[in-house]
Amino acid sequence: MKITGSALKKIAGLAGPFVGLILVITIFSFMPEVSDRFLNLANIKSVATQSVIVALCALGMTLIIVSGGIDLSAASNLALSCVLVAYAINLGMPPLLAALVGVAAGGTVGLLNGFLITRLRLVPFIVTLGMMGIARGLAKWVAKNQKIDAPLSWLNELMVRSPRPSWLLVSPGIWLMILFSLVMAVLLRKTVFGRHALAIGSNELTARLCGVRTDRVKVAVYTISGLLCGLAGVMEFSRLTVGDPTVAMGLELDIIAAVVIGGGSLSGGEGSILGTLVGVFIMAFLRNGCTMMGWPNYFQEIIIGAIIIAAVTLDRLRHRQE
Amino acid sequence: MKITGSALKKIAGLAGPFVGLILVITIFSFMPEVSDRFLNLANIKSVATQSVIVALCALGMTLIIVSGGIDLSAASNLALSCVLVAYAINLGMPPLLAALVGVAAGGTVGLLNGFLITRLRLVPFIVTLGMMGIARGLAKWVAKNQKIDAPLSWLNELMVRSPRPSWLLVSPGIWLMILFSLVMAVLLRKTVFGRHALAIGSNELTARLCGVRTDRVKVAVYTISGLLCGLAGVMEFSRLTVGDPTVAMGLELDIIAAVVIGGGSLSGGEGSILGTLVGVFIMAFLRNGCTMMGWPNYFQEIIIGAIIIAAVTLDRLRHRQE
Amino acid sequence: RPGGQQSAGSGARTYKLAVIPKGTTHEFWKAVHAGAVKAGQELGVEIFWKGPQKEDDRAQQITVVEDFISRRVDGIVLAPLDDRALMRPVDEAMRDGIPVVIMDSNLQGDNYISFVATDNYQGGVLAARRLAEVLGGKGKIFLIRYLEGSASTTFREQGFLETITKDYPGIEFLVKDQYAGTTTESAYQLTENLLSRYPQVEGIFAPNESSTFGALRALQHYGLAGKVKLVGFDSSAKLIQALENNEIQGLVLQDPMKMGYLAVKVLLDHIQGRPVEKRIDTGVTVATPENMNQPEIRNLLEPDFARYVR
Amino acid sequence: MPEQSLLSLTGISKRFGPNLVLDSVDFDLRAGEVHALLGENGAGKSTLIKILSGAYKPDRGRMLISGAEYRPTGPLDGRRQGIAVIYQELNLAPHLTVEENIMLGQEESRLGLVNRNKNLEKIKKVLEFLCHPEISPGIPVRKLSVGARQVVEIARALASQARILVMDEPTSSLSQEDTRRLFEIIRKLRAEGVGIIYISHFLEEVLEIADRFTVLRDGKVAGRGLIQETSVEELIQLMIGRRISELFPRLPHQPGEVVLRCSGLRSVRMSRPVDLELRRGEILGVAGLVGAGRTEFLRALFGLDRLEEGLVMVAGQKFRPSHTAVSIECGLGMLSEDRQVEGLAVRMSLADNLTLSRLKPYLRAGFLNGRKQKAAASEWMDRVNIKARSPEQKLWTLSGGNQQKVALARLLHQEAEVFLLDEPTRGIDVMSKAQIYELMGRLAADNKAVIFVSSYLPELLGVADRIAVFHRGQLVEVRPAADWTEAGLMKAAITGRESDPVVSGERP
């Protein structure tokens, strides 16, 4: 009993934050039905592409959670941006401009979140819950309760499994995800802004005592996160080729879960970009593996639920060992 | 500017926690299209009946949130219980026993939540997020991905608009809601257990050092809340007359929102049963009013989002005045 | 074409076919499932039944299709949640040599093997005629919609709406753009709230099983079942019972089992090199309290799928 | 004194990671005595207490209560065995009322229902006993001042009627008046046969109240004995291993031109506006009773509370303290009195806390250089003598006194012109106190200015150049330190009337 416990801890310690991910991948790699296909390059590419959207939102969510907030409107924000891109294209805008409209819309929703939270001194949960309804409602309004069809353009090439200039190797969406992960990691760990966000999440009063302009930082945090959601919306449009106001319903919980699985603490002050990406991939590989196994959805739901708990438990074991 | 501000504060202060609710009701009562129907007894009864299910879950959620936790599995738990009641009836159990099965199942899920949170020292968000998937998956499994039909029984009379013994005036479900609200209010404010739960939410370390058995209290908190979700599941079955595993999808956010609108703080230590009920009714009247107005759904979503923010803002104004 | 080659090489191999519905928890899809399994058993192929994890989630359905492409199944039957969004994954599958048959709802373009479906617009038209018939050509009604952007139900709603407006000037819509959402409970609450506002309503049309059942429960709750005429879509045990009790005056029925069966069969025909038709209609019928006991209607109301899926 | 020991600990060891915090410590306590537990910051006092209370488990060692084996499974167990603890870091549930906090874990109840009247009766008695009947039982604790909170904690321990009462720096936030009352209570309890463990860095208090002492140094017992047979010097010698020359070291400094002037400053939390002038090279002491409004004044000056009226001028620059960022830019720096809730981000690392108010020096091409930051933090750890394993250690794992030093180090690191120090020596050992006084002297010598709020009059008199007295939110008097006596200060603080310095007697 003792021995297995400590052995487990050792393994957990070695694997670092990747332990949950490795566990998931290992399990599926040993399933005879899919073992040859699961770790195959094409499949990994496809999982990576599927992760882009959640990952982009989760990057922003990490920043928010680290600073002690939460954003329930992320998924609705994404849907709004997705619809607006299609709308803008139909207005005759060039695709690049349309994409910018989508990103900007996301940023605006984020800005509004930050503004309401700091000005009205409301808890982020409530503000973003309200905004979740508002953004979703706006998306449906713009789309007149339907999805918006838009002519195909290069925008829709961003999320293909096999990218057009083949030297790209993976889809532009994946490159964007990598790029923004790096940017956000640097922002969080290497800039004054990131340090201030962390300090606010850790103890807002202390941050204020130390001259951190907490309100400004918070507004910036929500705006950045909003921009990333907007970008995720563009990617969603790219994937769907239509502007769909009902897309990503309930995805906010997946996004938050990814951050928390990756070690983020909802009481603020803790979280890392690497951890979040691991969280995103744990969930993506789980879904992918379960689908490939052809397991029924309820089984998949049960397994994913159990693995979320298990992954975090392992992470805690590792921490306790330190 | 100054004058209106202070006048607003005064009004807000007078109305107490009901300010948001009064606001919502007033707005709709003045809408010419529905003014005659909105405050009509039959409509109020019907809103009250619709609220029973959310209210029961929100009572438990208040206890959890006050003690510094959160329960994302509440809605799935409800669905599982709803399905199990139908299943049990189909097994030939008498309705009362079947209802008890449903309640007990809810309690078990709650117990498991509490157990995992205290034993594995995991954050409630993650445990209950995992449990949300597990309970939903189990519900679908038991129901074989379908609705379970069950013969009608007196159980299905619990949520009718005009109750059978007419001296009941309102449906037994509403009476249950009132009863449990009282029980929970007493539990929270008048018992040692309630105080301990509050202390844990306010400062867990202190509670522990003062000799509060924090783990036991937490397990009890989640179990009680689970039992209430189970009861809500029975009510849902009563309403639908079938065991539907997809019922209440996403309702957890509504439940949490009700508690927070009612003054509960997600960082623990704050919240009241009365406030929560007000929160539940704000949301119910909003939905009801918007539908009656015949506003398109997206409009409704936007309005509800905005009013959630407004209601809490008013509440904060009132607090600031104190 | 790897699939084709292998089948040519070794006849013993069983084909693995993925059947992807829009969701997994409606009675309708259960029957489709049964049809597919039946075809699987009869034709000796293995069926993977897998919908998006969240009902009606387009993005997740794309993921499911992609995952099956990764798995390299021999063919896919897909009920697309969106006529556009699913185009690219289907193109990718076809390009990778995995043939795709579309069922239930349409897909834009024609890069698929065959389209097996009910004529949903026609279903809406039939529903409109039936409701008009029981109302005697005049009255005030609700059109309860299902979900924003859902193609098949939108066609039904459209067929209904256009027929009523065009052919029955005596019928007036009290409500025609409220959405019930995906669950029974949400449909239930919507209808309740609408009944609160418009007690004068005389007829209701709901475009799928969950919204029909939700509307039925609300009518029962208000004691209006049977008084307010209800025409719905699809069937389930409770709906059949209501039909028997004359609480529902009409159910538009598709033949989901036939749809599932034909889709798989057509797909296999194609894989094995037999010619297939591009469009296969599976037909719609209206069940009424009067005709519900005719054997062919009974069969549609309660398709015998217990043999195929537990 | 009775013979049988009430409590005896033998060979207690405790390790946190690689750190051996307690190394086979022996300790005993008799009924009816006050046993002082002394030691530098980080010596392991609080850890020993937490082991005794059941909050931590010892790695090795035995504990006996009245001769019976005592192996607590948790704080509840400790409490049941008759141990009540006043912890060093305030341990209150902020949302709960005074009543709920005092009775937490020991509620009077019947069938699980709280018997509120009985509770209130008990509380009223205890608060009256403590001479604080004005603290209303129904008010949430978060609305109380730090001093009042400390009273609530003492009340909680008293209400439990324990046989063993542990006080970990109970007077760190108390006024002298309250301290005197506490001592009366301690004497009463001692007479009733309660055993009391008393931890404090105020050695003269210890000499006054304790019967015996045990000194810890680096987790080992460095000495023990009878208080009657010892002296402050000997205790210090035992604690730090050598003598210190002076308790209140003074560096020569000369007041220069006015550097800070505030006129009619009033925040939303202050009742009356305050005018004040401060010169370069000056240390201004601020005295007053608990709740006198000293903290409020500093907060207003620093821009932490919303301002109603007034202006501040620092180094010739006039500004309205609307935000701490502005104040810091203008050369103000503040040490908060409440280090747990506000002063420090205890979940962040030492280095992060230390550098948070001035990150600029660690920027290279706009990016933070973590290594440089840690190096600087290490340097500061040496400079103000912080006992910690590494700059990356999370702050909450540091001892109370060391946390306080981190807060101070941050302020020094920030390089302000005017230092606002609210109870800077709270919880700091004698040796480090002397260092801090020296530091203040050095700041003054460097032509900076210091406002030094303290409830410990000897240090005010020993360190400050001028002393101001607050009474009920009003600044009543400012005078050169030489014109004040301890009694004079007390009188001014209590009555608010200007007192005659010649009347009262001794000076330290």
Ligand SMILES: Nc1ncnc2c1ncn2[C@@H]1O[C@H](COP(=O)(O)OP(=O)(O)OP(=O)(O)O)[C@@H](O)[C@H]1O
């Ligand atoms: N939870 C913990 N994890 C790691 N180290 C700890 C922990 N708690 C205390 N320590 C370390 O143990 C040592 C002793 O701490 P303790 O709090 O007992 O000191 P103390 O004697 O009470 O000091 P002070 O007078 O400053 O309160 C310190 O070096 C501290 O850093």
Ligand SMILES: Nc1ncnc2c1ncn2[C@@H]1O[C@H](COP(=O)(O)OP(=O)(O)OP(=O)(O)O)[C@@H](O)[C@H]1O
């Ligand atoms: N015993 C008490 N009960 C209730 N409120 C109190 C009490 N003591 C202080 N307060 C509140 O605290 C405010 C004074 O703040 P505070 O005690 O921090 O001032 P201070 O002069 O800095 O005292 P301290 O010596 O505690 O630093 C008062 O306005 C009063 O409202």
Ligand SMILES: [Mg+2]
């Ligand atoms: Mg200590």
Ligand SMILES: [Mg+2]
């Ligand atoms: Mg003070």
